[in-house]
Structures are given as C-alpha cells and as structure tokens.
Amino acid sequence: MKAIQVSSFCHALTVHTLIYPFASVSISPHVDPKTLCPYCDTPLPSTPSPLLLKILAALKKKSQRDPRPSNPLGLRAPLATFIAACQRHRFESQILPEAERKGWPKAIEWNRVGARIMKMKGMLQALIEDPSDNTSGTESKGKDPDDWEVVYASNKAKRGGSQKRGKAGSIFWTEIMEEVRQKGLRAVSGVRGQFANFEKAQPGYYGEIGSVIIHQTLYNMFPLDEMDPAPILPLTANEFVQRVLVPEVALHLIMEDKKLSGDVGVKKALKILRDSSAYGVAMFPEDGGE
Incomplete structure (x- = not known):
C-alpha cells in the first residue's frame, strides 16, 4: 500500500506539535533556511553529529520538495520515515548540550x-x-x-x-x-x-x-x-x-x-x-x- 503523504500544512503542524510544540509556524527573515531541519523546521544543532547528517542525507533521497512558510527548503516524506530524524534532531539540540555540560564526549577515538x-x-x-x-x-x-x-x-x-x-x-x-x-x-x-x-x-x-x-x-x-x-x-x-x-x-x-x-x-x-x-x-x- 502506498504510504500516505502528509500535506504541507499538516506535516509542519503535526511535527511541530509533537516534537517542538512552541516552534514558530513562519520563518524569521533573519534565519537561514539551510540551518533548519527540512522536516520539523526548527534549527539544527550548530554542529550536527555525523549520524544526524547521515540520517538526513539518506532521508533526502526518499523525500519530495515541500516549500512552506516555515521553511522554504522544506521536504516532505511519510511520517514514519522522517520521525526518527526529528527525534535524533531533538536529542542533539536539547539533550546533547546537557551532556556536554557534564563533560560526556560527543566523539570517541x-x-x-x-x-x-x-x-x-x-x-x-x-x-x-x-x-x-x-x-x-x-x-x-x-x-x-x-x-x-x-x-x-x-x-x-x-x-x-x-x-x-x-x-x-x-x-x-x-x-x-x-x-x-x-x-x-x-x-x-x-x-x-x-x-x-x-x-x-x-x-x-x-x-x-x-x-x-x-x-x-x-x-x-x-x-x-x-x-x-x-x-x-x-x-x-x-x-x-x-x-x-x-x-x-x-x-x-x-x-x-x-x-x-x-x-x-x-x-x-x-x-x-x-x-x-x-x-x-x-x-x-x-x-x-x-
């Protein structure tokens, strides 16, 4: 069965509500859209991990362009496909900084x-x-x-x-x-x-x-x-x-x-x-x- 695609508006609103409930629904003129997650439209970490970059690169091949007010470079994909990327994004944006404050490593030899x-x-x-x-x-x-x-x-x-x-x-x-x-x-x-x-x-x-x-x-x-x-x-x-x-x-x-x-x-x-x-x-x- 063909995966159900989420519409542009519902796509942005659903992910924002579930993962970033306080995120803005429109992009600021001072924000570079390249710094935003193409799925949940919130800022990516300043230094994304190799794993997050790998996930986003793989997802891009399965996605369609979906420009929207909150992200001109937005992408669209089945919810089940991109939710893992947004979870990883949230981890690196919110949990990782706390780990860094505690001195836990982001990279290990x-x-x-x-x-x-x-x-x-x-x-x-x-x-x-x-x-x-x-x-x-x-x-x-x-x-x-x-x-x-x-x-x-x-x-x-x-x-x-x-x-x-x-x-x-x-x-x-x-x-x-x-x-x-x-x-x-x-x-x-x-x-x-x-x-x-x-x-x-x-x-x-x-x-x-x-x-x-x-x-x-x-x-x-x-x-x-x-x-x-x-x-x-x-x-x-x-x-x-x-x-x-x-x-x-x-x-x-x-x-x-x-x-x-x-x-x-x-x-x-x-x-x-x-x-x-x-x-x-x-x-x-x-x-x-x-």
Whole structure:
C-alpha cells in the first residue's frame, strides 16, 4: 500500500506539535533556511553529529520538495520515515548540550579503545581467577541491592580502603552476588532478571559502539570456552562477562578519560557510568559509526 503523504500544512503542524510544540509556524527573515531541519523546521544543532547528517542525507533521497512558510527548503516524506530524524534532531539540540555540560564526549577515538582495554588484561585476569568467596555482600542484608552507593561502601569496608585487585575490589561482582543472595540465581539469570538489570551491564557513555568493542576485545583475550568456571561460580562465563567484565572495563575507561584514581575516583566514575548509559545508547548506536 502506498504510504500516505502528509500535506504541507499538516506535516509542519503535526511535527511541530509533537516534537517542538512552541516552534514558530513562519520563518524569521533573519534565519537561514539551510540551518533548519527540512522536516520539523526548527534549527539544527550548530554542529550536527555525523549520524544526524547521515540520517538526513539518506532521508533526502526518499523525500519530495515541500516549500512552506516555515521553511522554504522544506521536504516532505511519510511520517514514519522522517520521525526518527526529528527525534535524533531533538536529542542533539536539547539533550546533547546537557551532556556536554557534564563533560560526556560527543566523539570517541574508537580505533584506540581496543588497545586501551588490552592494557587492562592483568587486572581483568586477576578478577577472573580470584577464588574469592562468592557470598560477598551478605553483610548488606536488608539494604536495597540497587543502591550502588551502599554496595560501594560495603565493598570498600571489605577492602579496608585499599585498591585491592580481584573480586573483593569489584563493585559489579559484589552487586550481582548480593542479588543472587537475595533473589536466587534463577531469578537473576532469567529473562526477567536480565531485563531488570540491563542498564547495569551498559558501558556508560561508550554506548552500543563501545559495548561491541569491549565485548569483542574481552572475547579475544578470554575465550568463553577457555574460562575456568570454578572461580566465577555461580555465574556462567557469559554472565560473568556481561555483568562483571564489561562494566568493569567501562568503569576503568571512564576513569582514564576523566583522570580519576583511588576509591574516590571509582565512586565518581561509577556515577558517570550509570548516569550516562542512556546518553551513550543514543549518541553511539551500533549502526551509527562515525
């Protein structure tokens, strides 16, 4: 069935109402129409990301010219076709500036990330092989296992404030062991448990591109079929990579980025990791490589 085309007036009004409800319906004589989104007629970011430019270029091939009072260079396309571009536009115009104020990156040197992770091999090897008691975190009984600050404080007490390597020094191992203790392994490992803890396995502002690089580098360094299962029980090798190694690597990458160190640095980096996860997914989607 042929896609229904939105008329010029309804096209502009609908998108403005849904995405930019306070946008003007007519262009100012002082505005260069080249600086406007050709679909929602509002200003594009001053420095659009490569992904946004790529999306707009691809959409232009599927669109028709549609000059209108709000944008002489306007384009027309099925709503389902251009709505993703306008959502990305909104992200870069409204959410990205806030991320910049917080110091989260707009660009990452992806070709260097793998080598940076390789330098962590000794630390990660110690984390895998450490035969620590897998009941760590039991002293926090009754506390919210999702409160990472509580878990951090508990873990720090076990370390005696030192920068100890191994599982006792991993916030992520402590977290998941506490979840297993409270909810049971089946609940944590099941589909519902994985969904509930999805964000905890994200690499912060490194996003989906970073996640792919981190996973591939870890699999190259530590093939799943060669990982000794005993020290990582009750987790499987894949669960250990997903819930412990991936966020551990991301945490250390962020610490390097921000030049953080010590327990205070770990705590700051962990907050950035958790706060910036949604931003990372939007800014660096897997199919949006620069």
